[in-house]
Amino acid sequence: MTSLISVERLINILTNHPDSNKRQIYSYLRAQGVDGLTLSDINSVLYSNQKYFSWRTVPNGCQRIWRLKSKPREIHTTISPTSPGRSFSDQLNLYPWQRRALLKWRETGYKGVVEAVTGAGKTRMAVVAAAGHLFKKWKVVTIVPTHELMNQWHKEFENHLVRSIKMNVRIGRLGGGKSDTLENYDILIATASSSARYLLLPNSYKGLLIADECHHYGAESWSRALEEGFAHRLGLTATYEREDQGREKYLDPYFGGVVYSLDYEEALSENVIADFKIAFIGSRFSPREQVQYEEADDRASRYRKMLINQYGLPEEPFGTFILEVNKLHKANSGRASKIAGYYLSAFTKRRHIMAAANAKLEKIQQLKTAIKEADRTIVFAQTREAAERVVQLLENEDIAGAVLDSTMDMDERRRVFAGFEEGEHELMAAPRLLDEGIDVPSADLGIVLATCRSRRHLIQRMGRVLRRKADGRTARLAVLFIEGTAEDPRTGAHEDFMDIVADAALETRIFSANDQKGSFISYLSEFH
Numbered sequence: 001m002t003s004l005i006s007v008e009r010l011i012n013i014l015t016n017h018p019d020s021n022k023r024q025i026y027s028y029l030r031a032q033g034v035d036g037l038t039l040s041d042i043n044s045v046l047y048s049n050q051k052y053f054s055w056r057t058v059p060n061g062c063q064r065i066w067r068l069k070s071k072p073r074e075i076h077t078t079i080s081p082t083s084p085g086r087s088f089s090d091q092l093n094l095y096p097w098q099r100r101a102l103l104k105w106r107e108t109g110y111k112g113v114v115e116a117v118t119g120a121g122k123t124r125m126a127v128v129a130a131a132g133h134l135f136k137k138w139k140v141v142t143i144v145p146t147h148e149l150m151n152q153w154h155k156e157f158e159n160h161l162v163r164s165i166k167m168n169v170r171i172g173r174l175g176g177g178k179s180d181t182l183e184n185y186d187i188l189i190a191t192a193s194s195s196a197r198y199l200l201l202p203n204s205y206k207g208l209l210i211a212d213e214c215h216h217y218g219a220e221s222w223s224r225a226l227e228e229g230f231a232h233r234l235g236l237t238a239t240y241e242r243e244d245q246g247r248e249k250y251l252d253p254y255f256g257g258v259v260y261s262l263d264y265e266e267a268l269s270e271n272v273i274a275d276f277k278i279a280f281i282g283s284r285f286s287p288r289e290q291v292q293y294e295e296a297d298d299r300a301s302r303y304r305k306m307l308i309n310q311y312g313l314p315e316e317p318f319g320t321f322i323l324e325v326n327k328l329h330k331a332n333s334g335r336a337s338k339i340a341g342y343y344l345s346a347f348t349k350r351r352h353i354m355a356a357a358n359a360k361l362e363k364i365q366q367l368k369t370a371i372k373e374a375d376r377t378i379v380f381a382q383t384r385e386a387a388e389r390v391v392q393l394l395e396n397e398d399i400a401g402a403v404l405d406s407t408m409d410m411d412e413r414r415r416v417f418a419g420f421e422e423g424e425h426e427l428m429a430a431p432r433l434l435d436e437g438i439d440v441p442s443a444d445l446g447i448v449l450a451t452c453r454s455r456r457h458l459i460q461r462m463g464r465v466l467r468r469k470a471d472g473r474t475a476r477l478a479v480l481f482i483e484g485t486a487e488d489p490r491t492g493a494h495e496d497f498m499d500i501v502a503d504a505a506l507e508t509r510i511f512s513a514n515d516q517k518g519s520f521i522s523y524l525s526e527f528h
Contacts, residue, residue, distance in 0.1 A: 010025065015170050023039070025042055026042060095120075097272065111255060112255055113236070117262060118462065121272065130208065141201065150191055171186070195224075209226070215247070233255050265503055274472075279510075375444045376420060378430070380446065381430065391403055446465040
């Protein structure tokens, strides 16, 4: 049975778990799917390869504790799958779209961005790309925006490469207190801030760079993470857009642009995501809120006209207009940039007023029946205060909820996620934190309390509820809006988003403030 536990496999285990006894090593091997071995098999490999392994005896005991005698970089390891006859795509059961995307990426010289709707499986596709390079003895680096994503990618590589494919690979991390390097590891997962400060790929290695949420690296500071030494480059994103010139200045020259794009229609045709429908539910301001809104709206309208008429910004579509406003504001080009800043300030003030409208909270309270019938519900709020109000309001309706926000440490966030996953609370409310970069437990009802500034945020929010359901139920998204304002879909709001989802959704319906509450509740309660 010693053929099942090669020297390389034990090197990998003791690299990640030094000072382990043979029973612990046995447990790690079983976790990797190695069956049919005995403790004697492990002893045989350890004792016959003492140029690599050393041991010591536990004080007041007879157990021997093993560790590596040599540094991992001094030991030649073999990276190989247990089933080399099957392709990595087959072993990880890739969808057809993932195979097509990888093929296009290879055809363009292993460079390019894959743009795919949230929840479609970009990570698993990238793991297959990594496996092919590791098999050829290349190094792999994945750069990520957040510590949460660093830990998620580590888990994905462990699950797919080590446990599923049975590859003997060492997975390191850089950032969040970790300082691993490719000298000692085959894969390195690094945060953007750390990647921008350190050399990732030593000159002696060939490397693949995977950039998750790659639109972020269009920022000047983070663009330094896009190291030129990587011959092969793969960018991943749900929407390859920015509100400045970062894509043209940094991303396209490095990645070469989008090589494959997966939209909702294609994802649905391949059963990658759940069928879905959308409800836009209207409300009205109170008299006081109406006055505040009109003041902010007058300022925003005045500055918008100036930007269009005096500085040549495009009037339509709005997504393009706001993109150009941000570019102009960041350009620091005198009066034009100031006007752009004044517009953005009034625009933000207007959004906050709409997000905090009391009528929206009343609508959420009316949605209690749909929330109770849902498997899980996510509420997307603008602020922590708004998220807390939602949770408190629904607690009075016997709906257990929890707030998640960026002020929480990782342990607090994990507790919230665990409670949501296990059904301890059936609703989670979060201000912006869930828009991207976090692996959220599956939900089938999403409620958008605050309008989105970009189509990316709405696409990301939809992705939180579009993962396929075990019982085949339809996912639902309820977008709350104030009638007659900039978020009213009947006056052109959400146009970019509507263009994307209109043909893919099973149904999209707009409910006015005058509609009986039973109409939208019935619509959202039909989930098959």
